[in-house]
Amino acid sequence: MPTYSLNTPLTDADIEKLRAGDMVLLNGIIYSGRDAAHKKLSDLLDQGKPLPFDLKGASIYYVGPSPAPPGRPIGSAGPTTSYRMDAYAPRLYSLGLKASIGKGKRADAVKQAMRDFKGVYFGATGGAGALLSKCITASKVIAFDELGPEAVREMTVKDFPLLVINDAFGGELYAKPNLEE
Amino acid sequence: MKEIKAADISAAVARMCMSANTKLPDDVRRKFEEGYKNETSEAGREIFRQLLENADLAFETKLPLCQDCGLAVFYVEMGEDVVVPGGINKAITEGMVTGYKDGFLRKSSCDPLTRKNTGDNTPAIIHIDLVPGDRLKISYMAKGGGSENMSRVTMLAPSQGWEGIKKFVVTRVAEAGPNPCPPIILGIGIGGTFEYAPKIAKKALLRKLDDVHPDPQIAAMEAELLAEVNKLGIGPMGLGGSYTCLAVKIAIAPCHIASLPLAVNVQCHSARHEEVEF
Numbered sequence: 001m002p003t004y005s006l007n008t009p010l011t012d013a014d015i016e017k018l019r020a021g022d023m024v025l026l027n028g029i030i031y032s033g034r035d036a037a038h039k040k041l042s043d044l045l046d047q048g049k050p051l052p053f054d055l056k057g058a059s060i061y062y063v064g065p066s067p068a069p070p071g072r073p074i075g076s077a078g079p080t081t082s083y084r085m086d087a088y089a090p091r092l093y094s095l096g097l098k099a100s101i102g103k104g105k106r107a108d109a110v111k112q113a114m115r116d117f118k119g120v121y122f123g124a125t126g127g128a129g130a131l132l133s134k135c136i137t138a139s140k141v142i143a144f145d146e147l148g149p150e151a152v153r154e155m156t157v158k159d160f161p162l163l164v165i166n167d168a169f170g171g172e173l174y175a176k177p178n179l180e181e
Numbered sequence: 182m183k184e185i186k187a188a189d190i191s192a193a194v195a196r197m198c199m200s201a202n203t204k205l206p207d208d209v210r211r212k213f214e215e216g217y218k219n220e221t222s223e224a225g226r227e228i229f230r231q232l233l234e235n236a237d238l239a240f241e242t243k244l245p246l247c248q249d250c251g252l253a254v255f256y257v258e259m260g261e262d263v264v265v266p267g268g269i270n271k272a273i274t275e276g277m278v279t280g281y282k283d284g285f286l287r288k289s290s291c292d293p294l295t296r297k298n299t300g301d302n303t304p305a306i307i308h309i310d311l312v313p314g315d316r317l318k319i320s321y322m323a324k325g326g327g328s329e330n331m332s333r334v335t336m337l338a339p340s341q342g343w344e345g346i347k348k349f350v351v352t353r354v355a356e357a358g359p360n361p362c363p364p365i366i367l368g369i370g371i372g373g374t375f376e377y378a379p380k381i382a383k384k385a386l387l388r389k390l391d392d393v394h395p396d397p398q399i400a401a402m403e404a405e406l407l408a409e410v411n412k413l414g415i416g417p418m419g420l421g422g423s424y425t426c427l428a429v430k431i432a433i434a435p436c437h438i439a440s441l442p443l444a445v446n447v448q449c450h451s452a453r454h455e456e457v458e459f
């Protein structure tokens with residue numbers, strides 16, 4: 001299994017070398033955003049207002065971390081289920097988003113957007129929030145503080161372990177269930 | 182009459198919330214160890230390895246096992262001869278709020294329409310059963326949203342029977358795929374009414390993963406369903422493999438002659454629950 005170490009912001013060249021099943025250790029700045037934050041980002045776009053971060057080359061992590069205890073940059077921080085962001089994701093990919101990070105299946109429209117605009121979908125291990133938090137070295141809220149766990153955070157990650165679930169060429173890692181019929 | 186102080190209940194509930202979110206139950210850990218040894222897919226084994234490491238780390242650091250510390254669900258068996266001055270609901274709720282605050286647990290409860298967070302994880306979801314005697318048992322479960330979203334209730338026709346039940350459950354797990362953080366645990370409620378089936382399905386998730394149902398017929402049904410579900414090959418995190426489901430727990434109740442209610446409560450591998458008795 002190929003393993004790549006990549007730095008954000010991600011480029012088209014980064015995305016083009018990735019295939020479903022590859023392992024990636026991600027480094028640099030990523031942004032957290034889940035249900036309520038996506039709704040707000042989409043409202044800002046509708047109103048023609050700037051987003052709290054630059055989408056170009058950006059990676060969005062679908063996560064709502066637990067509160068940081070004293071002395072730690074963040075609490076537990078594993079992925080949430082991605083399909084709930086499917087309604088918003090194609091538009092974000094079309095505006096420069098390069099990667100989303102979560103767990104679970106994506107809609108066809110999202111997979112198509114990743115093909116059209118050179119993007120990938122990474123899976124992180126769900127339910128391993130304590131372990132994954134070790135790779136987040138800094139975190140600060142940059143927008144929508146009122147959303148609490150759903151606020152948008154700028155996070156610095158070091159060797160954040162990810163699997164390419166969907167690549168920019170239609171490849172998918174998830175196993176198809178063996179159903180008779 | 183036995184009087185139990187509300188403050189004692191609150192303190193015990195606060196402790197349970199913090200402890201359950203940071204210490205993986207021993208029976209779940211044993212299943213992870215078994216999976217790490219026996220899972221057929223390498224990617225799946227790697228997931229079990231990470232989950233074991235995550236459990237160790239959570240226990241050491243007191244960071245929650247999963248950032249989704251769930252809605253706080255309580256199953257209470259309360260003796261008819263027990264009194265709690267001030268009220269049992271308030272005592273549990275206050276303990277939960279303290280536990281989630283002091284334990285740095287995530288507050289995941291919001292208004293269903295405005296989506297505004299209630300800020301303190303209230304309301305606690307409390308199911309109270311009155312039982313004879315003077316004992317009080319409070320079981321707590323941290324129920325995450327990802328697996329709860331994959332759960333379903335359906336009203337089958339009586340003619341569909343066991344075959345219909347199996348088909349519904351297997352199809353549900355197949356459709357859920359990687360979403361609920363497999364390997365999952367299934368709580369199945371068969372019978373009762375529209376609201377009773379899911380109540381007993383969730384309560385069945387409080388059982389130990391490696392226990393065997395005392396009714397041999399139900400034990401056989403659990404084993405059969407587990408084998409069927411694991412044939413799907415979804416595997417840990419949906420990466421393929423033999424461990425899609427760790428255990429199936431079935432609860433059965435009589436139902437209307439016209440109905441066959443069925444509830445499938447999907448639980449993720451982060452099966453956090455604890456209980457306390459007074």
Ligand code: SF4
Nearest residue numbers: 127247325327362449
């Ligand atoms: S499904 Fe369970 S393990 Fe996965 S993120 Fe939700 S609570 Fe955590």
